[in-house]
Amino acid sequence: MTEPTPTEPAWLEEGLRHIWLPYSQMKTAPRPVAVRETRGSRIILEDGRELIDGIGSWWTAVHGYNHPVLLEAVRKQLERMPHVMLGGLAHEQAYRLASRLADILPGDLSRVFFSESGSVAVEVALKIAVQYWLNTTGEVRPKFMAFRGGYHGDTFAAMSVCDPEDSMHARFGAALAEQVIVDLPSDEAKAEAMDAALSRNYDIAAVIVEPLLQGAAGMLMHDAATLRRIREICDRHGVLLVFDEIFTGLGRLGALTAADAAGVTPDIMTLGKALTGGVTPLAVTVASGKVYGAFHSDAPAKALMHGPTYTGHALACAAANASLDLFEREPRLAQVAAVETHYERTLLPLKDLPAVIDVRIRGSVAAVEMKKSFDLQAARRLFIEQGVFIRPIGKVVYLAPSYTISGDELQALTGAISRFVDSSGK
Ligand SMILES: Cc1ncc(COP(=O)(O)O)c(C=O)c1O
Numbered sequence: 452m453t454e455p456t457p458t459e460p461a462w463l464e465e466g467l468r469h470i471w472l473p474y475s476q477m478k479t480a481p482r483p484v485a486v487r488e489t490r491g492s493r494i495i496l497e498d499g500r501e502l503i504d505g506i507g508s509w510w511t512a513v514h515g516y517n518h519p520v521l522l523e524a525v526r527k528q529l530e531r532m533p534h535v536m537l538g539g540l541a542h543e544q545a546y547r548l549a550s551r552l553a554d555i556l557p558g559d560l561s562r563v564f565f566s567e568s569g570s571v572a573v574e575v576a577l578k579i580a581v582q583y584w585l586n587t588t589g590e591v592r593p594k595f596m597a598f599r600g601g602y603h604g605d606t607f608a609a610m611s612v613c614d615p616e617d618s619m620h621a622r623f624g625a626a627l628a629e630q631v632i633v634d635l636p637s638d639e640a641k642a643e644a645m646d647a648a649l650s651r652n653y654d655i656a657a658v659i660v661e662p663l664l665q666g667a668a669g670m671l672m673h674d675a676a677t678l679r680r681i682r683e684i685c686d687r688h689g690v691l692l693v694f695d696e697i698f699t700g701l702g703r704l705g706a707l708t709a710a711d712a713a714g715v716t717p718d719i720m721t722l723g724k725a726l727t728g729g730v731t732p733l734a735v736t737v738a739s740g741k742v743y744g745a746f747h748s749d750a751p752a753k754a755l756m757h758g759p760t761y762t763g764h765a766l767a768c769a770a771a772n773a774s775l776d777l778f779e780r781e782p783r784l785a786q787v788a789a790v791e792t793h794y795e796r797t798l799l800p801l802k803d804l805p806a807v808i809d810v811r812i813r814g815s816v817a818a819v820e821m822k823k824s825f826d827l828q829a830a831r832r833l834f835i836e837q838g839v840f841i842r843p844i845g846k847v848v849y850l851a852p853s854y855t856i857s858g859d860e861l862q863a864l865t866g867a868i869s870r871f872v873d874s875s876g877k
Pocket of ligand 1: 696723
């Protein structure tokens, strides 16, 4: 870890001797910057500096930080009852949230299972898919089809459906269950290849995809026609389709879900990240009536034997209900559209610069892909020095801020990216 700075608080130095940080080589990682508080799209540091946040805490804080409606909902729930378990007991927040999600999600996605992280929501989706076959035809279908560029989380089954070569889990290759990984069917030839791979593999339970946008791979985007092909091919082979909307769900791309934007409905959907507006952890796996029907039986063995300790956590569900209130009451999707328009005006022209390979924009997400690799740590430091929090992945400098970010704040983010691209030359 790099050397301490004179202004940093004592708890940082002390804690760094014991904490094991995410996605970090602890020996060489730069020191994290100590944060005192947050407000709107601002991160206020312990040394008094303010950063405009382009990432929204791993894509969660969609209403901005400390939104009073979310804070009040959690506060009220905390005083009444932080949580009671869902085994044998029920509380209003989880039950109301399940009903509301069933109302607003497309098709008959109508059965909501709660967990605490995106990776676990994906695990649950995959487990449901395997058991769907056990419960209906009795077949053992242990495999999944997934796509190059995909990322679905860090737990073992989730890692196994990530891109096997181009993801941070590549070193685990031999330790993971082998899955069938193909190209997204972005044209007819690739659709035929996907179709053929399904014909060869009768033991595939489900196909899993990040619809419209592969986030962790560098904000790679595909079109609705690709998803329509995937849906058609799944239907032809009778396999289930899982949309992993942990990132794309809840307005991120301009519609409530990518499924809505594309007009394609999966059999199972996962949501997480923005579900509580970044206030507490919560994720859901939502199954269609057809999938749920395979579990609804007099046979105990057909039940879904899954139950995280904190499933349906009351504070998290209170935050999520309040977040849905905000989506209903405030013009979130219009705000996302305004963010998109701003990107088109400020970032799209960068496409013509020699240092840039591509600029991708959809809803509140913008990605500028650079031609050459650059020093990631130096770039991240440079952005902080300029008063913005932007964390490029690979060669991609991207934004996924809160939907409520102001025009001036957005300008500060896109301006910093333009300066970065300019200074990168060719
Ligand atoms: C599409 C997708 N699926 C799953 C996950 C894993 O979510 P979590 O980090 O909450 O486990 C992520 C996280 O970035 C994601 O983007």
